[in-house]
Amino acid sequence: MTGKISVVGLGPGNPDQITPEALKAVAEARLFFGYGPYLDRLSLRPDQQRVASDNREELDRSRAALQAAAAGEKVCVVSGGDPGVFAMAAAVCEAIEDGPEPWRHLELEVVPGVTAMLAVAARMGAPLGHDFCAISLSDNLKPWTLIEQRLRAVAGAGLVIALYNPISRARPWQLGTAFAILREVLPWSTPVIFGRAAGRPDEMLRLVTLADADASTADMATCVIIGSPETRVIERPGRTPIVYSPRSAGGPR
Amino acid sequence: MTGKISVVGLGPGNPDQITPEALKAVAEARLFFGYGPYLDRLSLRPDQQRVASDNREELDRSRAALQAAAAGEKVCVVSGGDPGVFAMAAAVCEAIEDGPEPWRHLELEVVPGVTAMLAVAARMGAPLGHDFCAISLSDNLKPWTLIEQRLRAVAGAGLVIALYNPISRARPWQLGTAFAILREVLPWSTPVIFGRAAGRPDEMLRLVTLADADASTADMATCVIIGSPETRVIERPGRTPIVYSPRSAGGPR
Helix, strand or coil, X not given: CCCEEEEEECECXXXXXXXXXXXXXXXXXXXEEEEHXXXXXXXXCCCCEEEEECCCCHHHHHHHHHHHHHCCCEEXXXXXXXXXXXXXXXXXXXXXXXXXXXXXXXXXXXXXXXXXXXXXXXXXXXXXXXXXXXXXXXXXXXXXXXXXXXXXXXXXXXXXXXXXXXXXXXXXXXXXXXXXXXXXXXXXXXXXXEEECCCCCCXXXXXEEHHHCCHHHCCCCEEEEECCCCCXXXXXXXXXEXXXXXXXXXXXX | CCCEEEEEECECCCHHHCCHHHHHHHHHCXXXXXXXXXHCCCCCCCCCEEEEECCCCXXXXXXXXXXXXXCCCEEEEEECECCCCCCHHHHHHHHHHHCCHHHHHCEEEEECCCCHHHHHHHHHEECCCCCEEEEECCCCCCCHXXXXXXXXXXXXXXXXXXXXXXXXXXXXXXXXXXXXXXXXXXXXXXEEEEEECCCCXXXXXXXXXXXXXXXXXXXXXXXXXXXXXXXXXXXXXXXXXXXXXXXXXXXXX
C-alpha cells in the first residue's frame, strides 16, 4: 500500500473556477484534511472521509495528513485559492522538513488554483497588469516591523500590492496602520480595491482611493489590492469603472 | 445586436488546468483574437473564427478586438496563464482608455486563470509560500534602470521573486544582469527555479543556486523563481527536492 499526499487548490469559491486537475485529485483521494468551510465545497462519495480542523491549525493538520499518507492512505489537503499562496502547501512542506524521515519518501503533489488576487483583479479589469507583489498582513508568524519595511519597500518601488489576511478579530489594527504607512509613500488618489468572494453570489467589490480606504471594509476573507502610482481608473457611464495598471511604467505613456 | 469582449486565461498549457469558466467564455464567443500558439489550444466550432496575430502586437490586437465587439460581435481575446498577469487584460484596458467613447460602453469580462508562477511553484513544492512578487524583465515598455531598482528593493525586503518575460532574442543580456544584481543582495545559496511548460509533456524544471544560475537556461516562455533568504530546499532520496518558503519570516523557525 503506497500513500500519497495531494495539496489541492479549490480556487476562490466559484465552482466554475476549479480546474479539472483539482477535481481529479479530489476524486483519487480517500481522506480529506482542511478547514471546514473549504471541505464543505467538496461533494464526496460515501467511501471518502473528511477530517475538518480549525483555521489556525495548519501545521497540526499537515502532520495528521502526512501521518495518514505514510500509513498508506490517499490523502488530499484542501486550500481555497491556490495552495501555494499563503495556504497549505508551505505548511505541508514545513511539516515534511521537520518530520520523520519516511515523510520525505512520500509522493507529494501540489495542484495549483486561481488565487484570490487574480479573481478579484479580473472582476475590476487588470489592476495587477504590471509588476506586483503579494504580502500577508498577518503578524502571527513574522514581526510587524518586517511587514512595515516590506510595505514601504514595495510601494516605494512602484509595485501594485495585493494584501492577503488583511484583518481578523485578533489582528484588528494592522490594516489601518498599513493604509497609514502607504499614505506616506503613495499618492492619496491611488486606487484601492476591496474584494471578497469574487465570482460568488455573495461577491463584494469596493473601489476607493487610498485617502478614503477604511480598514473596516475588509474581513479576513478579503483581498485588498493597492495600486501603484501608475494604476488608472476608467470611468464608464452606466457600468462599473475599470481599474488597470498599464504595461508600460516609468515614463510617458 | 450587442457586442461583448471576454479576455480569457487558458492557464499554463495543460488542458486540465483550464477552468470551466474559461471554456464557457470560449463557447459563447464567435471571434477569437490572440497569439497564434494560444489560439491553437482551442477546439473551435465551424461557426467560430480565429484572428491570429504576432506576439508583440498586443495593443493593435486589442483595438481590433474592441472594434469587432463594438460592431456587435461576441469577441474572445485569449491569453496563456492568467490574462491579468503580464498579458492581454491590461492591453485591452489601455485600448479602451485611449479609444473611442463607445468602447467604454461595451460589456467587458476578464476570466482569470492559473498563471505560470503558480504552476511552476506547485511542481516544486511551495517556493511562493510567503511574501512574493512578480516582475516582468522586459525593458520594452519600462526603462532597465527601473527594473534594476525594483529587483534591489524586493530582494532587499526579503520577497521571493517570480520573473516573467526573462529573456528573448531581442533582450539577450537582461536576465544575466538581473542574476548579477541579485548576487549583490542575496546569499549565493538562494534557490533559483527555471520552469517552462509546467504540467505539460514538454515540461522543463531546473533547480540551481543563485551562484550557478545561468541565463541561457531560460527562454521567453520560462518563469524564473528566485527564493528569499528564508527559502529552503528539502532533499529527498529518490525523489526531486522540495523547495518552499516558510510561512514564518524574520525570526527563528
